[in-house]
Amino acid sequence: MTEKTSPTVNSFVSQNRGLILSLLALVVLPFIVGLFEGASLGAVWQNESGTSKFVQGLAIEIFILAIYALSYDLIFGITGLLSFGHSMFFAAGAYLSGILLKSFDLSLGMTLVWVLVIAVVNAFLFGIVLPRVKGITFALVTLGLGSVFHIVIMSREVGDYTGADVGLQAVPVPEFINPATHRLTFYFVAIVLLLVVYFIYKRFVDSPTGRVCVAIRENEDRAKMLGFNTFYFKIVALVLSSVTAALAGTLHTLYQPIVSPNTAGLGFTVTALLIILIGGVGTLNGALVGAAVYRLLDFGLRRYLGESASFINGAIYILIVLYLPFGIVGTWRMQSAKITEGRKRLLKLLKLEK
Template identity: 35%
Template sequence: MTAIRRLWAKPAVRWGLAGALVVFAAALPLLDLVVPGVLPGPTYTPGTLQILALSLIFAALALSYHVLFGVSGMLSFGHALYFAVGAYGLGIVLERTGLDLLPAVGLTLAGAILVAGVLGAISLRVSGISFAMVTLAFAQAGSVLIRRNPGVTGGEEGLGLATANVPDWLVGVADTRNLYWLALGVIVVVFLVVRWFERSRAGHVAAAVRENELRVRVLGLPPLRVKLLAFVIGSTLAAVAGMLFLLLQSGVTPRAVSADFTLTILVIVVLGGVGSRWGAVVGGIIYTILDQRLTALAGSEWVDALPAVLRIPLSEPLFILGTLFILVVLFLPGGIVGLAGRVGRRRATTGDARDRLEETT
C-alpha cells in the first residue's frame, strides 16, 4: 500500500494516469463497449455518445462552479445565468449575424466576461447569504428576460441552433462523436484552467479568503479583486459549457436559466465532493448518467407494476436525486470522492506510522 502511495505522490505518475484516462475516453467512440444498466447502448452509438458528451458538459459546468464555491467559498445561486449567457449568446449571435462559429464563440465569450464582470462587481458588495440572494435575483431577472422576449430568445419554446455558419462536421446525428471529442477537449482545457487558477497566487488568496477574509485583509491583500477574478473565471467557464451545450443539443430552453438548474449544479458539486476538482468531474458524470437512468427506470414496466406508495417516488428522478443529496450532505461530507479517499485511508492503516502522521498533519 505504501508503495502505491509513494508512486501516487510522483507528479509524473499522476499526469500519466490522467493522460491515460483522457486517451481511453477519446477512444470510446471507436470501441464497442457495453456497460449494461449504466449506458443505454454500445459506446460507439450516437445515443450513448450524446449522453457521455452531456455528462462531460455537466462536469465542465461543475468545475466552473467549483471555482466559485469550492475554491473561493462563494455560494452563488445564479450560476445558471452564465451557462445561459453562453448558450443563448452563441445561439443569438449565430442566428442574427453572419459570423462563422469561431468568431461567434469569441464574441459570446467577450459578452460573458462583460456580464460576469458587471454583475459580479455588484453582487460582491455583499457576502454570505446576501450574496447568494443577489445572484439568485440576477439569475431570476435573466430568466424573466429570456421568457418575455420570444422574438429574440424563442421564449418558452427555446432557441434552436442556426446551423448555417456551423461547420458540417458538428451538425448531423452521425457527427455526435465529433461533438463528444470536442466536449472532451473542452473539459480537459477547463480542468487545466481551473488547476492553473487554483495554483496561481490569486487562487491561493481566494482560498485564504474562503477560510478567513478578515485575516487576508489584515495581511494587506485585496480580497474583493481576487473574488471578482474568481467569479469572472468561473462564470466564463460556465459560458463555455453553455456554448457546447447549445451545439450538442442543437438548442437551448429557458430551463437552462431557472433556479432549479443552479440548484442542480450545486447538487452535482456537493455529490462529487466540495473542494475537489476530480469530485466536480465525477459528480457531473455520475449525476448525468444517474438522471438518464432514473428517467428510464421511471418509464419502465417494472415500476408501473408497483403499488402507488413505491411507484410515485420511484417515477420521479428528482425525488431520488434530492433524497440522495440530503443523505450525502448528512452522512458523507466529502461526497463521492471523499468516500473513496476514506476507504483508501482505512486500508492504509496497516502502513507505517510515518505515513499516518503525514496524513493527519
C-alpha cells in the same frame, strides 16, 4: 518508465495516473462500445447510428455538465462565494451563441469572441455588488440577477430572438462539428476542452492567486489583514468562472441545437451545486466525478422508473447530504490512507508482497 523521461514528466504521470487512465478509457470508449454491439471500427469512425453514437451523446452531455460544474466549484468550492445566479453565466453563453449563429449568421469564431466578451461583462455585473453584500445576501442578489435574466429571456418582448418559453429552436451548427453527422469529432472536441479547462483550473488553484482565493474562503478578514485586496481576487475567480460557464453553454447549444429557458433557472444552478456536492466541494476532480454520477443516475432512474425518478433523486441527495458530507472524492481522499494500508495488509495476507 524508460530512463530517458525526465523526472518532472515522471512525477506528472504518477500524480495523475487516475486521470490519464480514465482519459485513455474515454478515448477508446466509443470504439469498444461499437465492438460490443458488433459494429466495425470503421462504422464508428463514420458516425453510423447505433449504441456507440448514443453513448457518445451521453458522454458529451456529461462533459458539458462537468465543465459547468467546474466553473461553479471555482467560485463556490474554492473562493467560497455562494451564488444562486450561476446558471445565468451558462445560459448567457448558450443563448448568445445560439442567437448569433441563428439570427445574425456569424461564424463560429466570431460567436466565440462575442460569448467571451459578454461572459466577462456578466462577471463584472456580479462583481459590482461584491463590495456591498456578503454571504447569504450575495446569494440573494445573484439569485435576483439570475431570475431577472430568466424572466427577460422568457418574456414575449424578446421572443423573436430567444423563442420565449418554448426556447431557442433549430440553431444552425457548422457542418464540421455537427453532432448529428460528426458526433465523434464533437466528442473529442468536448474531451479536449474539458481537459484544457481542468488543467487551467488546477494550475489556477495552485497559483498564488488561487491560494489567496482559498484563503478568502477560509477567512476573508484574515486575508484582508494580510494585505490582499480580496475584491480583485474574487473578480478574477468570477471572470474565469463566467468565461468557462459560457463556453460550456456554447458547447451545449452546439450539441443540442436547442436551448431551453430552464438552463437559466434556479434549478440549473442547483444542478451544479448538487454535482459538486456529490463529487466533493472544493476538489476539482469532484466536479468531473459528480457530473458523471449525476447524469448517469438521472438517466438510469428516468429510464427505469419514469415519473417517480425525481422522488428517488431527492431521496438520494438527502442520503448523500446526511451520510456522505464530503462527496465521493472528498471521502476518498480522507480515507485513502486507510485504503492503502488495507491493501498492503491484504497483499501481505495473500503473500504477494513481503
